[in-house]
Amino acid sequence: MSIIEKAARRIDQKKEALAASQPAATLAADVPVIIDTDSVPTAATAEPSIATVITPVVVAAPVIAPAPPEPAAIVAPAPVQPVQPAQPALAEAPAARPRKQGTRKVELDLNRMREMGMVTAAGGRTLLVEDFRIIKRPLIKRAFAEPAIGQPPGNLIMITSSVPGEGKTYCAINLAMSIAMELDHTVLLIDADVARPSVLRTLGLPAQRGLMDILLDDKIDLADVMLRTNVDTLSLLPAGTSTPRATELLASQAMKTFVYEIANRYPDRIVIFDSPPLLLTSEAQVLATHMGQIVLVVESETTTQHAVKESLRQLEGCSNVNMIYNKTREFPGIEETYDYHYG
Numbered sequence: 001m002s003i004i005e006k007a008a009r010r011i012d013q014k015k016e017a018l019a020a021s022q023p024a025a026t027l028a029a030d031v032p033v034i035i036d037t038d039s040v041p042t043a044a045t046a047e048p049s050i051a052t053v054i055t056p057v058v059v060a061a062p063v064i065a066p067a068p069p070e071p072a073a074i075v076a077p078a079p080v081q082p083v084q085p086a087q088p089a090l091a092e093a094p095a096a097r098p099r100k101q102g103t104r105k106v107e108l109d110l111n112r113m114r115e116m117g118m119v120t121a122a123g124g125r126t127l128l129v130e131d132f133r134i135i136k137r138p139l140i141k142r143a144f145a146e147p148a149i150g151q152p153p154g155n156l157i158m159i160t161s162s163v164p165g166e167g168k169t170y171c172a173i174n175l176a177m178s179i180a181m182e183l184d185h186t187v188l189l190i191d192a193d194v195a196r197p198s199v200l201r202t203l204g205l206p207a208q209r210g211l212m213d214i215l216l217d218d219k220i221d222l223a224d225v226m227l228r229t230n231v232d233t234l235s236l237l238p239a240g241t242s243t244p245r246a247t248e249l250l251a252s253q254a255m256k257t258f259v260y261e262i263a264n265r266y267p268d269r270i271v272i273f274d275s276p277p278l279l280l281t282s283e284a285q286v287l288a289t290h291m292g293q294i295v296l297v298v299e300s301e302t303t304t305q306h307a308v309k310e311s312l313r314q315l316e317g318c319s320n321v322n323m324i325y326n327k328t329r330e331f332p333g334i335e336e337t338y339d340y341h342y343g
């Protein structure tokens, strides 16, 4: 091959090489345009679902963060979430309410009580009704008088005695019934003789939960265990579940709190405590410290002077100590009947 032929061949080869490189150069020249439009979908296509889900959030978030007015857009749904958990809580409230509102009602057999010689709204022994009318008058007066500073509220009245069987329960029920017969007074009779409860038994009612259960379980409220009666103004609080810790519970801070709570929650209500005897246990003495008024029942011809003096000594420092002289036979020969004297 001559030099001229070789030169012509090189020129041809360069032409071919140039022609072969042309398409790539053309493509490269279009890229900016094409990428601008096509590369986004292509990039998005690489993570299609992420792009579509995240985008609205990511867009919203940066807007919210720097610009306070915007958060409203997102804060708006935010309150919705707290409301949802709150709804079940609200829904539970009505479920709990009936338990509190459901103070149970019991039926007192007033005829039976009258036959037993007790005060009832249905009438009965006139002498008995009259006796308790006299007994209750000064107690009611003091119940609503302003207590001296540091003294317990006068509407808390404790019925106690020196020894068992002197007539505490009998007097407590009759006094409660007599006060309840007054139109403008309500009465809560509490069986605080927790070792030997007898209020419900005397009234012919079965044992129920009561005071001890309130003191044992702080979730139990007075309204859960209190019993309304067919005498509208009279309610009962039974002694409740028997427990060996009864003495400690009566002396406990929980009892003190409970007693002051009922005195203050129902200032128009007289609360009568049928209590244990003073000389056998320490419960009555402890209970007495919470009471605005105390009634010491003394059984005539039975309780010794020594016992009465010892009881009064234990009650020293207590406010308003009164005595009922019980079971006297005032009219021997005419009718063997018990009576009361009050002083």
Ligand SMILES: Nc1ncnc2c1ncn2[C@@H]1O[C@H](COP(=O)(O)OP(=O)(O)OP(=O)(O)O)[C@@H](O)[C@H]1O
Pocket: 117, 161, 163, 164, 165, 166, 167, 168, 169, 170, 171, 193, 196, 198, 277, 326, 327, 338, 339, 340
């Ligand atoms: N004035 C009264 N008239 C008729 N019966 C009475 C009188 N006082 C008490 N009783 C009767 O005497 C008994 C003992 O009374 P009560 O149960 O009230 O005494 P208590 O002091 O509560 O006894 P305890 O210490 O055992 O609880 C009962 O049968 C009661 O009915």
Ligand SMILES: [Mg+2]
Pocket: 168, 169, 170, 193, 198, 274
């Ligand atoms: Mg009793």
